[in-house]
Amino acid sequence: MPIARILRETAIGETRWVAFDTTARPVALHLERLSDRQRRAYLGDTLDARLRAIQPRQGGGFVELLSGENVFMRLDEGHGLTEGQNLHVEVVAEARRDKLARVMKAATNATQNQDRDTRWRMALPGAGSVSVEDVSIGDGEITAAWDEALSGSVTLPAGGTLHIQPTNALVAVDLDTSGRNDPGRAAARALRINTEAAQELARQASLRNLGGAMVLDCVSPINRESGIKVRDAFLSAFKALSHRKVRALAPSAFGLMEASVAWGAAPLADRLMTPDGEPTDETLCLESLRQLQREAVAQPMARLTLSLPRRAFEWMTASRLDLQAQLNETFGARLTVLPYDHSKPDIFQT
Incomplete structure (x- = not known):
């Protein structure tokens, strides 16, 4: 499945x-936010640092x-x-939810010679x-890919559904064959759908930046x-x-396929969503601004007001990114962007 196309959407606050x-299926995503530029370590960054504490x-x-970000570095004896x-x-x-970023010692003369998106x-x-x-x-293609990466379920090409549930210990993946009627013997049918599910799990692990232990419950x-x-x-x-x-x-004898994938970039859900599955204040703000920009392009002469949910407006103000400017x-x-005491944004002409 070689890469055929790469799309880039540049909006105020994030790309x-x-x-x-x-x-034509999405297989990898990359996100850069204006708020991250000076405070977040990206995969492949080479940075100056200080060894604060050794923990044998x-x-x-x-x-x-x-x-100021704290990270962890593995150390060998001696x-x-x-x-x-x-x-x-x-x-x-x-860094991902409740886990520090991990670094390794780089050569003293190592320099950053590629942009983050180029490295990706x-x-x-x-x-x-x-x-x-x-x-x-x-x-539409960008939006659909992002929605898929944040969805708890994905439909297999020939029918059936994978339910993907990251937990603190592992990524649990359940295979639901409801509504799928494959011809042939039971063993041949099981092999077809299990193979398709395994291939789809690989794509989803890449798309969502999932790592660590994964378990697929095969049929x-x-x-x-x-x-x-x-x-x-x-x-x-x-x-x-x-x-x-x-x-x-x-x-295994219980039909569980176990896999282990090295961590790299942070899972998209960790960066965009709260542990409860709601958009973070920043995510809600930037998504609302993206809707406003889309409307501004579609109506080039109109004066528009975005009523932004208050928690997102407060993040926008506290961020000091001067997004209004x-x-x-x-x-x-x-x-114009104004605070709004509702959970969803609203855009109207003024």
Whole structure:
């Protein structure tokens, strides 16, 4: 599944990228927010830091970046480092919910010679020669890809549903075959749908930036030979989309296929949503501003007002990013943003 297209949507406050395979399905996403530029470590960043504390029992030490972000670095015995020592580090796994980012020691003369989006694109197998297409704000393909990455369920191409539930310990994936009627013997039917589910899980792991332990509950009957085919289908599909390390076992006697995927970029849901599954204040603000920009482009002469839910308006004010000034610079002084005591934004002409 080589990368065929990469789309980029640039809006005030954030830029979103989507990579599509040759079947026009989204397989990888990248997000850069204005608020993150000085305070968040991205995968592949090389940064100056200080070793704050060595914790032998945890197999490493806590490092403080110049931005103030605390990260973790694994240390081998005899590492020769001392607390308080200045270091040059590379980010090998971004921070995610309740987990610090992880870094490794970088060469003293290592420099950042690529933009973050370029590093993301170059990390996708076969995507180095794919040009980036700029699309309008609110582009349907971009929006659909983002919605899919945040959905708890995804429909398989030939029918059936994967329910994807990340937990603190692992990513649990349930395969629901309701409404699917495959021909042939039971074993052949099970192999087809399990293989399809394994391939889809690989795509979803790439799309959502999922890592760690994953368990797919396969349908029965499934024998050893079929189980190996399902495992190999998952590994092959994932390696076609990502350079992250991956391992997997054939389904157990209970029909559970276990996999382990190295962490890299933070899961999209961790960055965009609260633990309760609601948009963060920042996400709600930037999504509302994106709707306003789309309307401003569609109505180039209209004066528009965005009634922004109060929690999102308060984030916008506290962020000190001066997003209103950026709106004025782009569209003139015809767009107004006001606080609103409702849960959803509203846009109207004034």
